Amino acid sequence: QKEVEQDPGPLSVPEGAIVSLNCTYSNSAFQYFMWYRQYSRKGPELLMYTYSSGNKEDGRFTAQVDKSSKYISLFIRDSQPSDSATYLCAMRSYDYKLSFGAGTTVTVRA
Amino acid sequence: DTGVSQDPRHKITKRGQNVTFRCDPISEHNRLYWYRQTLGQGPEFLTYFQNEAQLEKSRLLSDRFSAERPKGSFSTLEIQRTEQGDSAMYLCASSGGETGISYNEQFFGPGTRLTVL
Numbered sequence: 001q002k003e004v005e006q007d008p009g010p011l012s013v014p015e016g017a018i019v020s021l022n023c024t025y026s027n028s029a030f031q032y033f034m035w036y037r038q039y040s041r042k043g044p045e046l047l048m049y050t051y052s053s054g055n056k057e058d059g060r061f062t063a064q065v066d067k068s069s070k071y072i073s074l075f076i077r078d079s080q081p082s083d084s085a086t087y088l089c090a091m092r093s094y095d096y097k098l099s100f101g102a103g104t105t106v107t108v109r110a
Numbered sequence: 111d112t113g114v115s116q117d118p119r120h121k122i123t124k125r126g127q128n129v130t131f132r133c134d135p136i137s138e139h140n141r142l143y144w145y146r147q148t149l150g151q152g153p154e155f156l157t158y159f160q161n162e163a164q165l166e167k168s169r170l171l172s173d174r175f176s177a178e179r180p181k182g183s184f185s186t187l188e189i190q191r192t193e194q195g196d197s198a199m200y201l202c203a204s205s206g207g208e209t210g211i212s213y214n215e216q217f218f219g220p221g222t223r224l225t226v227l
Contacts (some may be wrong), residue, residue, distance in 0.1 A: 006152075032214055043114075043201055043218035046154065051214070088152050096141060096205070097166065098216060100152025 003027050006089055006101025014109050019076040023089035023101045030091040030099070033065050035074045038086045038103065047087075048074065079108045083095065112136060114219035116202050123192055130188045131222045135204030142185050143216060144177055145201040146170065153201050159185060160206075185194045192226045199223050 013019055021035075030052045036044035044048045048063040050056045056063045064073040076083055082085070089101040115134045123129050135142045137208075140161050145153035156175070157167045161182035171177075174192075179185040189196055203216040 004152075027190070034215075036218075041221075041223070043116075043220045046215055046217060049215055090152070096143070096154070096158055096216075097155035097168075098143075098145075100154070102150065102152050 001026065002102075003099050004089065004091060004101045007104055008102065010107065011104060012107045012109060013079055015079060015081060016081050017108075019074075019083065019106055021074040021076075021087050021089070021104050021107070022107070023072050024070055024089075025072075025091060025099075026072070027091075027093065027099070027103050028038065029093035030070075032092050033063070033072050034098070035061075035063055035092040036088040036090060036100075038088060040086075041104035044088055044090075057072050076106075079106075081108045081110045114202055114204050114217055116200075116219040116222050118222055119220060120223045120225075122227065125192055126227050127184045127192055128190045129192060129224065130186055131200055131202075131224075132184060133202030133219060134184045135202070136217060137140060137183075139204035139206050139217075140182065141204060141206040142179055143205070144185070144187050144202040145203065145218075146220065147199040147201055147221070148197075156187075189224075192224075195227045197224055205221050 035048045038044045060077045062075040086103040090098040132171045143158040144156040147153040163184040174190045199221040203218045205216045
């Protein structure tokens, strides 16, 4: 079993919809949680970073962490075609190596 | 551009050849990481440096792989006697700094895509 499991998708939504992305993890030592966006054949781009349970909002993006359930989510409001990409959850403990989910590919239809 | 840069962006080689990739991190960052990403998967950790010291290596990093960061700035990743299973995107990331940049946030380069024929 992988340490980080991510809903595989793909997801296809109409422009303006809310996109919901989820990951679960098994390692209770994970303390820091990130979401990256990756466009085709590009490196991952950091979107959100959090280290506590609860919600963190940044513009149209909301990251949610529930450490008791070992579950994290990313919500994208008012989705745009430019949000079409692969979204990767990542997490780490007190060492520095990131453990990633496999990614969810999102397509926002105009 | 002050982001992480990697060179080359693409490399095609024949099985058995040696290849070397370069990563230039964000200048004020002292931690540098290498990851490998295969199609349809998330990146997997290979190794990381703090300044010039290599602090951890994944079991994924076989004896054919070697990484260096000789002056604590740029890093190289060499693969000897390449195999078809080495075909992947090799990603470099950096973190850390002294002017308000969080140690916790890793910023990735564009990657080097390796194809072994």
